[in-house]
Every structure is written in structure tokens, then in C-alpha cells.
Amino acid sequence: MHFPNASEGNRSNSRRELQVFREATLEERRRYYREEWKLNDVPEFILATIAQREFGFDHRGEGPNDRYNRISTPTQLEGVLINAAPYAAYASISFYERPEKREGWLGAELVFDVDAKDLPLRPCSCSPGEVCELCLGEAKEYIIEVAEILREDFALKELHFVYSGRGYHLRVLDKDVLHMQSPERGSLLDYVAGGVIPEPELLELRRGYPRVFRMRVLRLLSLLNLETLRSGGISLKRADALLNPKMLRRVANELEEAKFTTLKEILGSTGFAKFLELVRRINAEMLDAKVTVDVKRILRLPSSLHSKVSMKCMYIKNIERFDPLKDAVPRFVQERG
Ligand SMILES: [Zn+2]
Structure with missing residues (x-):
């Protein structure tokens, strides 16, 4: 496990990144769709169901207010994007009999969305709304x-990653999830995110939800700071004791073994409850x-341009190797002086 030190937050100020996160001009958008965008970059799972999806466009950077569009064929999509060079393009995660009216709902992908600019704890010193290599890496x-x-826990198989421009979408297309309604989706979200504190007697269970929750604790350990712990009501003395690198390492090792012993000792029972909360x-x-x-x-269309930050929203074939600051940078940005 890696515990970053304070100086690592400053890596973000390279010239390369400053050039990337700048708004695209209309001319740059036109160039992008004419010279760089390819129909092949739209994922097959969208092309195959294109006529069942609602398309939305943002023409002026004011949000996707051109909605209720039906696009019947991939060729038609190509024409629309090249001619309009929109500020942003979106397609629904849902399928309809009549997408132009949003009627005849046939199901929807299950989607998880993490945005680097909205992470509650970031490994960097980005201002609100900004992103850098470090928080994008965390996302x-x-x-x-x-x-x-x-x-592992739900045996889902059809998982697709998309870089959204400032974060990641995970789109699930297994048949079992397509007809889930909102409450069920909400429960699944709580499970994968660790949005519920496990029952005390189950906290050290090796499998299932308690394991998920522990993994979250483990990940947060490397990002915690005094201010965050204090905001959770942990006393200065106990927070200080926990942030000692030796202690953090011991707590992390125990968590790997499904144990909270040292963490409970450091925080005391009230502090431990506050920590879990x-x-x-x-x-x-x-x-x-x-x-x-x-x-x-509706979700940003993979292959489209995120004009606010001049990055490509793109389908990711290999998430482990994907580097947004190399792979999602359009040609016009690389050629900016
Ligand atoms: Zn950052």
C-alpha cells in the first residue's frame, strides 16, 4: 500500500495538462469531427441498438437541450456529428420503441459514474472542478x-469501460440488469460503493458485503488526513495516533486479514463508530x-468530444493500460502551440 506524501500533489502542473484542459473552439470541434472522429470509435453495443436510443446534443455549451432525437442508422449519426460538430453529444442508456418520444421503455443499461472532479477525497491539490493525472488515476x-x-459478487460479465472526459463510466449490459428498476439499482449501488455500515457482528466476515466495505476502508486509509478525520468527529489525539504511518500500515495489514483490532484500539468504541460513519x-x-x-x-456518447476540457469521451478496450492524458487527447490539442 502506498501512502502519498504532501509533495506528490504538485505533479499536476505540467504544461501538457494545461494544454489539455482548455475549452475547444468551434473551429477545433469542426476539425475534430471532420478529420479525427470515426464511426468505428462508437462502441458496437451502441451501433447495434442505435434506433432504440434517444440522442441528445448540446450545441452551445449550455447543456444537452436538443433532446428527443431518433437516429436510425450509423450513417445518419455520422452525418449529424460531422455537420453539427456539437459541443457535446449524448445517447440514452435506455432503449425505447419510440425514442423520439421517450415512449415504450424496453430496458436500460446499468451505469456507474465516477467523476475525478467530484471525488470526496483526492490525492492531489486540485481546485474544485479541476482534474489532474493523480485524481484521474484515483478515479x-x-x-x-x-x-x-x-x-465476483454478482457474476456480471458484460462490463464496458468508457472514459467520460473527466472520469469513468462503467456500463453493464448483462441481460439480468436491463430490466432493473430504480430502487434495485440503488441497492446495488449501495453494495458496490459501501454505502451502508455492516452489522457489527458481520464486520469481520471474509466474504460478501462486509469484505466490500473493508476494501473501501483500506483504500481510504491512504487518502485520509487530519481535517477529514476531524470533520467526522474523531478527536485530535486519536486522529493523530491513527495517521502515524506505522499505525496506518498495521491497520491496513489487519484489514487484509479481515480484522479491525488496532483501528478499534486507537479510536475507542465511540471514535470507531464515528469512523465507520x-x-x-x-x-x-x-x-x-x-x-x-x-x-x-442520457450519457456522453463514446467517440464524441468533451469540449469543455478538449478531451475525447472514448470506449476503453484495456482499462489497465489506458492513460487519458495520452489516449484521450485529440490531435488538435497535441498541435496547439
Ligand atoms: Zn487532481
Whole structure:
């Protein structure tokens, strides 16, 4: 386990990143769709169901207010994007008999959305709304963990990763999930995020939900600071004791063994309860819940341009190797002086 020190937060200020996160001009958008965008970059799972999805566009950077569009064929999509060069393009996660009216709902993908700019605890010193290599990396590791839980605990198989421009979407297409309604999606979200404190007698169970919750505690250990612990009502003395690197390492090792012994000793029973509540609260803020429970959501179209930050929203074939600051940078940004 890696415990970052304070100086590592400053790596973000490289020139490369400053060039990336700058808004695209209309001319740059036009160039992107004319010269760089390819129909092949739209994932097959969208092309195969294109006529059942609602499409939405944002033409001026004011939000996707051009909605209720039906696009019948991939060729039509190509024409629309090249001609309009929209500020942003979206397609629904849901399937409809009449997408142009959002009627005849046939099901929806299950989606998890982590945005680096909204992470409740970040490994960097980004200002609100900004992202850098470090918080994007944190978001990536997190979404990989969510996928592992869905695979291991729910036997889901059709998991697709998309880089959203400032974070990651995990889109699940297994038949079993397509007809789930919002409350069921909400429960699943609580499970993968660790949004509920396990019963005390189950806390050290090696499998199932308590294991998920412990994994979250383990991950948060490397990001915790005095301010966060104090905001959770932990006393200065106990927070200080926990943040000692030797202690953190011991607590982490015990968590790997499904034990909370040292953590309980350091925090005392009241402090431990407050700590669990703090973890639960942070967990609940990691994913955008609205995206997961909304069965009529539109989501940024993979292959489209995220004009606000000049990055490609793109389908990811190999998440482990994916590096947004290399792979999702459009050509026009690389050529900016
Ligand atoms: Zn950052």
C-alpha cells in the first residue's frame, strides 16, 4: 500500500495538462469531427441498438437541450456529428420503441459514474472542478474495483469501460440488469460503493458485503488526513495516533486479514463508530447516484468530444493500460502551440 506524501500533489502542473484542459473552439470541434472522429470509435453495443436510443446534443455549451432525437442508422449519426460538430453529444442508456418520444421503455443499461472532479477525497491539490493525472488515476482505480465487485459478487460479465472526459463510466449490459428498476439499482449501488455500515457482528466476515466495505476502508486509509478525520468527529489525539504511518500500515495489514483490532484500539468504541460513519459518507459520494438510479438517463456518447476540457469521451478496450492524458487527447490539442 502506498501512502502519498504532501509533495506528490504538485505533479499536476505540467504544461501538457494545461494544454489539455482548455475549452475547444468551434473551429477545433469542426476539425475534430471532420478529420479525427470515426464511426468505428462508437462502441458496437451502441451501433447495434442505435434506433432504440434517444440522442441528445448540446450545441452551445449550455447543456444537452436538443433532446428527443431518433437516429436510425450509423450513417445518419455520422452525418449529424460531422455537420453539427456539437459541443457535446449524448445517447440514452435506455432503449425505447419510440425514442423520439421517450415512449415504450424496453430496458436500460446499468451505469456507474465516477467523476475525478467530484471525488470526496483526492490525492492531489486540485481546485474544485479541476482534474489532474493523480485524481484521474484515483478515479480509474476506483472504477476497476467496482467492476471487480460486480464480476465476483454478482457474476456480471458484460462490463464496458468508457472514459467520460473527466472520469469513468462503467456500463453493464448483462441481460439480468436491463430490466432493473430504480430502487434495485440503488441497492446495488449501495453494495458496490459501501454505502451502508455492516452489522457489527458481520464486520469481520471474509466474504460478501462486509469484505466490500473493508476494501473501501483500506483504500481510504491512504487518502485520509487530519481535517477529514476531524470533520467526522474523531478527536485530535486519536486522529493523530491513527495517521502515524506505522499505525496506518498495521491497520491496513489487519484489514487484509479481515480484522479491525488496532483501528478499534486507537479510536475507542465511540471514535470507531464515528469512523465507520465517516467512511460510509465518503463512500456514498464516490459515485454519482443519480446516474445509476435514473433509467432514462442520457450519457456522453463514446467517440464524441468533451469540449469543455478538449478531451475525447472514448470506449476503453484495456482499462489497465489506458492513460487519458495520452489516449484521450485529440490531435488538435497535441498541435496547439
Ligand atoms: Zn487532481
